[in-house]
Amino acid sequence: MSTTGQDVLSVRDLRVWYGTERGAARAVDGVSFDLRPGEILGLVGESGCGKTTLGRGLLGLLPRGAFVDGDVTFKGKPMPAVASKEYRALRGAELGMIFQEPMTRLNPLMRISEHFEETVRAHHPGVSRERVRHAALEVLRVMGIPPTRYRSYPHEFSGGMRQRLTIALALVLRPAFIVADEPTTALDVLVEAQIIKILADLRREFDTSLLLITHNLGIVSEACDRVAVMYAGRIVEIGDARQVFRSPQHPYTQELLRSTISLSTTGLSFIPGSPPDLVDPPAGCRFHPRCPHAMRVCATQAPVPLEVAGGQRVECWLHGPESQVPPGGGEPLHVREELSVADEA
Numbered sequence: 001m002s003t004t005g006q007d008v009l010s011v012r013d014l015r016v017w018y019g020t021e022r023g024a025a026r027a028v029d030g031v032s033f034d035l036r037p038g039e040i041l042g043l044v045g046e047s048g049c050g051k052t053t054l055g056r057g058l059l060g061l062l063p064r065g066a067f068v069d070g071d072v073t074f075k076g077k078p079m080p081a082v083a084s085k086e087y088r089a090l091r092g093a094e095l096g097m098i099f100q101e102p103m104t105r106l107n108p109l110m111r112i113s114e115h116f117e118e119t120v121r122a123h124h125p126g127v128s129r130e131r132v133r134h135a136a137l138e139v140l141r142v143m144g145i146p147p148t149r150y151r152s153y154p155h156e157f158s159g160g161m162r163q164r165l166t167i168a169l170a171l172v173l174r175p176a177f178i179v180a181d182e183p184t185t186a187l188d189v190l191v192e193a194q195i196i197k198i199l200a201d202l203r204r205e206f207d208t209s210l211l212l213i214t215h216n217l218g219i220v221s222e223a224c225d226r227v228a229v230m231y232a233g234r235i236v237e238i239g240d241a242r243q244v245f246r247s248p249q250h251p252y253t254q255e256l257l258r259s260t261i262s263l264s265t266t267g268l269s270f271i272p273g274s275p276p277d278l279v280d281p282p283a284g285c286r287f288h289p290r291c292p293h294a295m296r297v298c299a300t301q302a303p304v305p306l307e308v309a310g311g312q313r314v315e316c317w318l319h320g321p322e323s324q325v326p327p328g329g330g331e332p333l334h335v336r337e338e339l340s341v342a343d344e345a
């Protein structure tokens with residue numbers, strides 16, 4: 001994992017913790033990755049693993065009181081503090097967010113044209129209506145929305161069209177980096193396919209880098225260059241999307257892929273158990289209570305991230321440096337047996 005001057009985004013050891021009555025929920029707990037210009041990085045993992053927190057943390061859109069630590073470099077410079085004027089200038093102009101529910105972005109009382117005017121003028125005050133229209137119609141064209149709809153209201157559009165509008169709004173200032181948090185979850189399959197195609201076309205038209213959060217692994221394999229798999233606040237595997245799908249190295253990725261495949265073929269199959277409570281996650285590897293390959297060492301020591309064949313980076317003792325496994329640490333943990341005994345008790 002090298003930092004090159006060409007990366008749009010470099011994230012090092014990012015942590016985001018929420019204060020709760022029971023203590024800190026470590027929703028993002030030491031995440032590092034890079035994003036290149038025009039690259040689409042898929043972010044997958046079960047609910048509650050910290051994907052939304054990571055995406056929002058990168059854009060500074062966290063609730064008040066969230067604790068953030070780590071280094072985020074944007075276009076080679078440290079990301080300015082969220083509260084600063086520099087940051088506000090960056091946001092909207094250079095950073096964008098697409099939400100699951102388009103109406104969180106659209107004001108029902110405002111025409112589409114007014115949405116574009118407001119967005120553009122927030123960063124270029126005094127720009128003429130005609131110039132806004134020109135820029136807006138270009139992004140609307142890419143989204144497949146005819147210019148005749150420019151003065152319509154949001155309720156005059158279908159759900160899929162509204163989501164395309166929010167993408168167009170996110171794009172009108174040509175941001176270098178966009179986070180899309182489950183942008184197609186609320187849409188039907190056909191519309192979803194259209195939106196994904198549009199997102200994949202973005203890099204050609206706008207050279208925008210995208211962090212695409214989704215639970216749909218089919219989307220990732222179609223649209224993403226790389227994929228990051230998140231579990232309990234950490235990226236446990238990251239690499240070329242095709243390579244990871246062809247040859248997943250982390251047991252969690254393997255289980256995630258298996259559960260998705262069997263869902264479409266044999267019906268009910270899912271990873272037994274659920275992601276841990278992030279206020280008090282398991283010691284060692286956080287996946288160890290659910291991992292079919294868990295060894296003794298996994299229950300006490302966190303695995304060291306390592307690059308494996310194919311350029312994937314994996315956090316798992318199966319791939320860890322053997323020299324660091326303590327004597328006897330490679331013995332199986334027999335977690336499944338212990339679990340089933342406990343269940344019967």
Ligand SMILES: Nc1ncnc2c1ncn2[C@@H]1O[C@H](COP(=O)(O)OP(=O)(O)O)[C@@H](O)[C@H]1O
Pocket residue numbers: 018019020025027045046047048049050051052053054063278
């Ligand atoms: N505002 C908040 N306050 C406290 N805990 C939160 C808050 N938002 C999210 N969390 C917790 O952070 C963890 C990660 O949540 P989230 O980032 O939404 O995961 P995902 O998007 O992968 O489902 C969860 O355990 C969730 O309960």
Ligand code: SF4
Pocket residue numbers: 250251252285286287288289291292293294295298303315316317318
């Ligand atoms: S470190 Fe151990 S428990 Fe964690 S995924 Fe690898 S084998 Fe499983």
Ligand SMILES: [Mg+2]
Pocket residue numbers: 051052053
């Ligand atoms: Mg989420």
